[in-house]
Amino acid sequence: MHRQQLLRKQDYEEDIRSFNAPSPVDNQGERARAVLRIEGLSKSYGAIAAVAGVSFDIREGEVFGLLGLNGAGKTTLISMLATEQRPSAGDAVLLGHSICNERRTVRQMIGVAPQEIALYPMLTTAENLRFMGRIYGIKASELEERVEQLLESIGLAERRDDYVGSLSGGMKRRVNLAAALVHQPKLILLDEPTAGVDPESRDEILKIVRRLRDDGNAIVYTTHYMEEAEHLSDRIGILNSGRLVAAGTLEALREELEFSEVIELTGFTAGIDLTPMRALGQLCRVDRDEKRLRLLVKRAADFLVPLQKIISRSGKSIQLKIMPFSLEDLFLHLARKEVNG
Amino acid sequence: MKTLTVMLKDLRLISRDRFGLVALLAVPIVVIMVIAAATQSGAGSKSILFPIVNDDQGPVATALIRAFNEHLDVREVSRATAHHLVAEANDAPAALILPRELSKRYLAQKPTTVELLTDPAQWQELEAIKVVMLLADRETASLGDPFSQELLRLHERNITGDHVSFSSLDQNIPGFSLMFVLLTLIFSVSLALREEEVSGTSRRLAIAPLPPASLLGGKLLARLIVGTAQLLLLLLFGHFVYGLRLGHSPVAIIVVAAAVVTSMTCFAAVVAAFVRTREQAIPVGLAVAFVLAALGGLFWPLYDLPHAMQSVARLLMTSWSMSAIQDVILRDRNIAGISKELIVLSGYSLAFFAIGLQLFRYGEKAKS
Numbered sequence: 001m002h003r004q005q006l007l008r009k010q011d012y013e014e015d016i017r018s019f020n021a022p023s024p025v026d027n028q029g030e031r032a033r034a035v036l037r038i039e040g041l042s043k044s045y046g047a048i049a050a051v052a053g054v055s056f057d058i059r060e061g062e063v064f065g066l067l068g069l070n071g072a073g074k075t076t077l078i079s080m081l082a083t084e085q086r087p088s089a090g091d092a093v094l095l096g097h098s099i100c101n102e103r104r105t106v107r108q109m110i111g112v113a114p115q116e117i118a119l120y121p122m123l124t125t126a127e128n129l130r131f132m133g134r135i136y137g138i139k140a141s142e143l144e145e146r147v148e149q150l151l152e153s154i155g156l157a158e159r160r161d162d163y164v165g166s167l168s169g170g171m172k173r174r175v176n177l178a179a180a181l182v183h184q185p186k187l188i189l190l191d192e193p194t195a196g197v198d199p200e201s202r203d204e205i206l207k208i209v210r211r212l213r214d215d216g217n218a219i220v221y222t223t224h225y226m227e228e229a230e231h232l233s234d235r236i237g238i239l240n241s242g243r244l245v246a247a248g249t250l251e252a253l254r255e256e257l258e259f260s261e262v263i264e265l266t267g268f269t270a271g272i273d274l275t276p277m278r279a280l281g282q283l284c285r286v287d288r289d290e291k292r293l294r295l296l297v298k299r300a301a302d303f304l305v306p307l308q309k310i311i312s313r314s315g316k317s318i319q320l321k322i323m324p325f326s327l328e329d330l331f332l333h334l335a336r337k338e339v340n341g
Numbered sequence: 342m343k344t345l346t347v348m349l350k351d352l353r354l355i356s357r358d359r360f361g362l363v364a365l366l367a368v369p370i371v372v373i374m375v376i377a378a379a380t381q382s383g384a385g386s387k388s389i390l391f392p393i394v395n396d397d398q399g400p401v402a403t404a405l406i407r408a409f410n411e412h413l414d415v416r417e418v419s420r421a422t423a424h425h426l427v428a429e430a431n432d433a434p435a436a437l438i439l440p441r442e443l444s445k446r447y448l449a450q451k452p453t454t455v456e457l458l459t460d461p462a463q464w465q466e467l468e469a470i471k472v473v474m475l476l477a478d479r480e481t482a483s484l485g486d487p488f489s490q491e492l493l494r495l496h497e498r499n500i501t502g503d504h505v506s507f508s509s510l511d512q513n514i515p516g517f518s519l520m521f522v523l524l525t526l527i528f529s530v531s532l533a534l535r536e537e538e539v540s541g542t543s544r545r546l547a548i549a550p551l552p553p554a555s556l557l558g559g560k561l562l563a564r565l566i567v568g569t570a571q572l573l574l575l576l577l578f579g580h581f582v583y584g585l586r587l588g589h590s591p592v593a594i595i596v597v598a599a600a601v602v603t604s605m606t607c608f609a610a611v612v613a614a615f616v617r618t619r620e621q622a623i624p625v626g627l628a629v630a631f632v633l634a635a636l637g638g639l640f641w642p643l644y645d646l647p648h649a650m651q652s653v654a655r656l657l658m659t660s661w662s663m664s665a666i667q668d669v670i671l672r673d674r675n676i677a678g679i680s681k682e683l684i685v686l687s688g689y690s691l692a693f694f695a696i697g698l699q700l701f702r703y704g705e706k707a708k709s
């Protein structure tokens with residue numbers, strides 16, 4: 001059973017009420033203010049539970065990295081938060097306003113960069129941004145400056161008068177992101193903002209996101225790139241078949257595991273005998289294929305003696321690499337664990 | 342305010358489609374020129390066979406026949422031959438029966454009904470004949486004959502006096518212009534909504550703090566402005582190139598064009614709700630526009646339709662549009678004179694907008 005799914009509205013209404021009450025000024029406190037509280041959010045399409053009872057918080061000045069394989073429910077979750085789709089169950093509260101019942105208010109406070117580019121190809125970069133600004137009711141006197149500032153920050157000031165249709169994919173991505181920011185939203189929802197861009201554009205986009213975070217924005221960010229989430233996110237959530245199977249800082253997620261490092265041996269590994277290492281009793285997991293042997297361990301340093309023996313015996317045909325358990329490893333581990341039951 | 346923003350954005354997008362803008366005028370102008378060349382009365386009408394059964398044999402019949410003979414290939418025949426030529430051989434679009442005692446009654450100021458046997462399939466020639474009959478009436482009148490308006494009745498309908506003096510151009514230029522404006526609107530409103538989906542911007546707008554009425558209203562306003570300009574320019578083209586009359590009141594023609602285009606734009610929003618893909622826009626648009634044009638009297642005068650269809654036609658905004666325009670350009674009416682049509686067209690506009698908005702909302706909701 002999914003615990004979150006059983007969470008009923010009554011169960012968290014109390015929280016919302018207490019949240020609505022003016023809270024003591026504790027912005028400087030150890031825990032930053034929660035900007036968004038997601039409570040048991042679910043969405044079903046017929047028999048498919050695209051999102052199944054997801055609950056978590058997003059705080060001020062935080063990037064929350066939402067990871068998941070294709071079809072895990074990331075876009076569905078984002079589009080519910082964006083008030084585009086109505087949840088089948090549950091709710092989310094943005095600074096005291098329910099995404100279900102106060103859509104107008106919430107919409108004004110949210111900026112969304114959809115997964116697919118959503119811009120007018122036959123309007124120029126500046127015209128696209130200006131249009132979005134007007135739709136969000138930005139005063140004409142402030143709009144020009146705001147647009148200039150955004151164009152500057154996405155590095156496209158020189159392409160301001162070019163049709164968006166004539167921009168490269170990476171540039172479109174940046175405009176797509178900027179279009180979500182014109183009205184200075186409190187919560188920024190970014191659905192795979194780096195999909196299909198080259199490393200340079202990606203860096204550019206990540207820089208923008210970091211700057212937004214530093215300005216105190218709350219950001220939800222979905223991606224397939226584990227590495228990206230690792231570098232950018234303050235906290236990470238992993239969606240698997242619509243369920244949030246893990247959430248927290250990378251350190252916290254790692255701590256929950258009984259291992260934290262990977263010993264990787266490449267080369268002619270078929271003949272390696274693992275008995276002496278197993279004798280140490282701390283080997284958690286072994287992944288083996290023809291050319292590679294991966295050992296998941298708590299502390300790689302404990303295995304240095306047997307490793308040395310293995311390597312010296314093999315001559316130069318085996319290379320050794322010790323690395324921390326990456327987010328990608330963690331993610332795949334969690335995904336696999338879930339699938340297996 | 343936001344409605345205005347959407348409208349300005351759409352106007353800007355429209356202005357970027359140069360080819361589309363040129364086609365907006367060029368295509369209907371080419372079609373109007375072809376139609377005009379094919380149906381222009383006068384030179385061509387001399388070849389139209391017009392059998393006349395002269396049961397009267399009096400001076401009025403002689404005067405009429407002389408006048409018709411100027412423009413048509415008049416042949417005096419027997420009743421049987423006339424019937425054969427029209428109904429069986431289809432060589433003549435119509436035959437006229439001038440009854441016994443026509444002259445006598447006429448000179449005694451008694452009204453007489455003259456029967457016109459017609460073949461509706463040959464509507465264009467028939468129309469030419471009707472125009473000639475009108476001319477003949479005027480010509481005989483100018484000769485000093487005491488033709489008074491009530492004395493000659495065609496099919497129990499008075500073809501003189503208040504009745505519109507149709508020439509095929511008076512019918513075809515406004516008719517085809519309206520048809521093209523309607524077609525353009527159905528296409529462009531449907532496509533503009535689908536385009537918004539293709540570019541993904543409909544998703545952005547769906548979650549923007551902007552009511553659906555502003556969104557749809559803004560898009561329609563942009564189309565309405567373009568459509569009104571298109572209609573007025575086509576009528577002006579007809580005026581300068583073919584001498585189409587535009588009536589006495591420029592204000593009335595602008596107001597009537599705006600009212601007509603508004604009802605068509607709102608109607609297009611309803612149709613657009615049923616057009617789910619760009620590919621559907623063409624067949625659906627063509628079918629709807631042609632049916633409304635044909636039934637609404639844009640291709641031919643309403644009196645050419647069977648009675649049952651005429652009653653259907655009176656329920657269509659196209660027939661109200663056409664009659665409003667004809668009131669202004671042919672009957673020289675001002676705004677007050679077409680207030681009934683304006684009220685009806687506004688009613689249609691409101692109803693269509695309400696339905697279109699409801700369908701649009703429903704469509705947006707269905708996606709979530």
Ligand SMILES: Nc1ncnc2c1ncn2[C@@H]1O[C@H](COP(=O)(O)OP(=O)(O)OP(=O)(O)O)[C@@H](O)[C@H]1O
Binds near residue numbers: 045048075
């Ligand atoms: N409109 C819809 N109708 C029916 N099923 C849908 C709809 N939208 C999403 N789904 C289903 O919900 C599940 C989650 O889809 P979603 O797009 O949220 O995944 P995702 O994590 O964003 O995937 P990706 O990484 O490929 O973008 C999938 O099984 C998908 O088929």
Ligand SMILES: [Mg+2]
Binds near residue numbers: 074075076115
């Ligand atoms: Mg997705």
